[in-house]
Amino acid sequence: MTNVLLLGAGFTADERARLTETFDSVSAAQAEDVAKIDASTRAGIKAVAFKGHMPLGAAIMDQLAGLGVIANFGVGYDAIDVTAASARGIKVTNTPDVLNDDVADLAVAMLLAQSRNMIVGDARARTGLWAKEGELPLNRKASGSSVGIVGLGRIGREIADRLAAFKMDIHYSSRSEKQTPGWTYHSDVVSLASAVDFLVIALVGGAETEKHVSAEAIAALGPRGVVVNISRGTTVDEAALLDALESGAIAGAGLDVFMNEPNIDPRFAALDNVVLQPHQGSGTVETRTAMAVLQHDNIAAFLAGQDLLTPVN
Amino acid sequence: MTNVLLLGAGFTADERARLTETFDSVSAAQAEDVAKIDASTRAGIKAVAFKGHMPLGAAIMDQLAGLGVIANFGVGYDAIDVTAASARGIKVTNTPDVLNDDVADLAVAMLLAQSRNMIVGDARARTGLWAKEGELPLNRKASGSSVGIVGLGRIGREIADRLAAFKMDIHYSSRSEKQTPGWTYHSDVVSLASAVDFLVIALVGGAETEKHVSAEAIAALGPRGVVVNISRGTTVDEAALLDALESGAIAGAGLDVFMNEPNIDPRFAALDNVVLQPHQGSGTVETRTAMAVLQHDNIAAFLAGQDLLTPVN
Incomplete structure (x- = not known):
């Protein structure tokens, strides 16, 4: 009997196959497609395999009377209304830790690429502009500079551990001071931003961290400041960030996440910093394979009546 | 009396000013300009401040009968015929160490950017292709992979120290085994290449290392192999590298140095890997400021009859 719903448009063929080969499943690409599943099938759904950033709230949950678990593909589950899930006795799982290395790698790579102007550098070498106009204008040294990690969770820690090898002076902000190798703790993000050149955002998403990196924090970063964000577009005041990038109030940014992805603000396209x-x-x-396996295994554990591997509620 | 010659077209205004404000100097942008300096001025030249990659050999040295030191701007002095200099009692200095961090940063940044397809990624986000065509195809994890450093000198060591923070399995080749934290030594580059996914070239340039990373080494790297070169274009068999990149015999490359810079082989421009x-x-x-200071200070030391700071012969 069909008991798993694949919800979201973003599953790859491999990810889909991993789920459909084990489970008797049905799919819904968009939220409104859930209602189109026939009522008896819907009533049998015990688990949702969720991938994507569409809001998954009470309206969907209430269409799935037998739902017991929502297994999210990804560590960030801010699209899921966990309070609503908990109120209905629905467990939520995510895929933590298996992606820490990749996310930290990209954070460091964006910091270095921004600092060394590598997008412009590649184009200069590739298009022949190097021969015509000479060297790239001098850019900026990354090693030995100061960095502030906003949110020293598991991903933030991986980022800091890497940047320590670049001889950076490491500062961080978080709800409470952590055990570190002597890194400098700041209880608030404005203090953190005023102390460093590079500000790397590694917060969880959701309402609690909305615009945590505020206009005030961006201003405190100053004209040599660079924002790196690998968390969620919501964690930074994006309008203030765009203003600061356009005016030169800060030096630049490396951004993997945005408001309204993938339809990001066209103002970003015009920026050369x-x-x-x-x-x-x-x-x-x-x-992504490790994430797919973990999502699959959480569902399998639930259906077998076993403990969930990575519950969040 | 004029006793310093600024030789090379690449000095920036700041670098030129640093030299001309201290020293009574004359300039020659190209090798053939040296002969155009009047004979009595040429006879008074005691020091050459050299910047660039033009060959600086006996023909130039023999036009400067009073020359005592060639102070190179850069750590790599393969453009200077040191044997010819030594035979004439001319000392050569370079600017080691002060650039190690930057070069190592760029090596790591190119490794990560190639692995994570960041040039293509930036264009996808910037041009709106993200909204039209969706996510970037999945790429490749960098952390935890295996890397081989070709030449574990001061720059190679800085690269390895950084990559160790990315949990990489570190191998290296060099003339002799070094003290390391348990990294794997290979006495030859083909053995090294066959053991790793990423091959980072950190050799000195010059005749001894010409095509050290040979066609055989590139073949040994295999279809998941990536070449990163921050040394000199001469250190790799560039024709073999281009063939391997075009055929898929290796996965990709991150290159800061080429044969015939800045007129690099147009085959590179067509590669998306x-x-x-x-x-x-x-x-x-x-x-670059630190390098300019060191070049300046070597000349000042020579003219004052003091020990050179960073002699190479």
Whole structure:
């Protein structure tokens, strides 16, 4: 009997196959497609395999009377209304840790690429402009500079561990001070931003962290400041960020996440002081496979009545 | 009396000013301009401040009968015929160490950018292709992979120290085994290439290392192999590298150095599996300033009859 719903348009063929080969399943690409599943099938759904960023709230949950688990593909589950899920006795799982390395790699790579103007550099070498106009204008040293990690969770820690090898002076902000190798703790993000050149945002998404990196924090970063964001577009005041990037109030940014992805603000396209990436933090074959396996295994555990591997509620 | 010759077309205004404000100097942009300096001025030249990659050999040295030191701007002095200099009692200095961090940063950045397809990623986010065609195809995890450093000198060591923070399995080749934290030594580059996915070339340039990364080494790297070169274009068999990149015999490359810079082989421009940079390894304000100071100070030491700071012969 069909008991798993694949919800979301973003599953790859491999990810879909991993689920459909094990489970008796039905699919809904969009939220409104759930209602189109016939009522008896819907009533049998015990698990949702969710991938994407569409809001998954009470309206969908209430169409699935037998739902017991929502297994999210990704560590960030801010699209899911966990309060509504908990109120209905629905468990939520995510895919933590398996993507930490990739996300941290991309954060460091964007910091270095912005600092060394590598997007412009590639074009200069590739198009022959190097021969015509000479060297790239001098850019900026990354090693030995100061960095602030906003949110020293598991991903933030991986980023800091890498940047320590670049001899950076590491500062961080978080709800409470952590055990670190002598890194400098700031209880608020404005203090953090005023102390460093590079500000790397590694927060969880959701309402609590909305615009946590505020206009005030961006202003505190100053004209040598660079914002790197691999968390969620919501965690930074994007309008203030765009203003600061356009005016030179800060030096630049490296951004993997945006408001309204993939329809990002066209103002970003005109900036020559940013490195942009299409939300590919976990986008490697190795890591997406590990995420798919973990999503699958959470559902399998639930259906077998076993403990969930990575519950969030 | 004029006793310093600024030789090379690449001095920036700041670099030129640093030299001309201290020293009584004359300039020659190209090799053939040396002969155009009047004979009595030429006879008074005691020091050459050299910047660039034009060959500086016996023909130039023999036009400067009073020359005592050639102070190179850069760590790599393969453009200077040191044997000819030594035979004439001319000392050569370079600018080591002050650029190690920047060059290592760029090596790591190119490795990550190639692995994560960041040049294509930036264009996808920037042009709106993300909204039209969706996510970037999955790429490849960098952390935890295996890397081989060809030449574990001071720059190679800085690269390895950084990549260790990415949990990479570190191998290296060099003339002799070094003290390392348990990294794997290979006495030859083909053995090294066959053991790793990423091959990072950190050799000195010059005749001894010409095509050290041979066609055989490139073949040994295999279809998941990526070549990163921040040394000199001469250190790799570039024709074999281009063939391998075009055929898929290796996966890709990140290259800051080429044969015939800046007129690089147009075959590079057509490749979508490479990250190209216009020889900007040391190209930051901070590091180029430190290099200019060191070049200046070597000349000042020589003219004052003091020990050279960073002699190479």
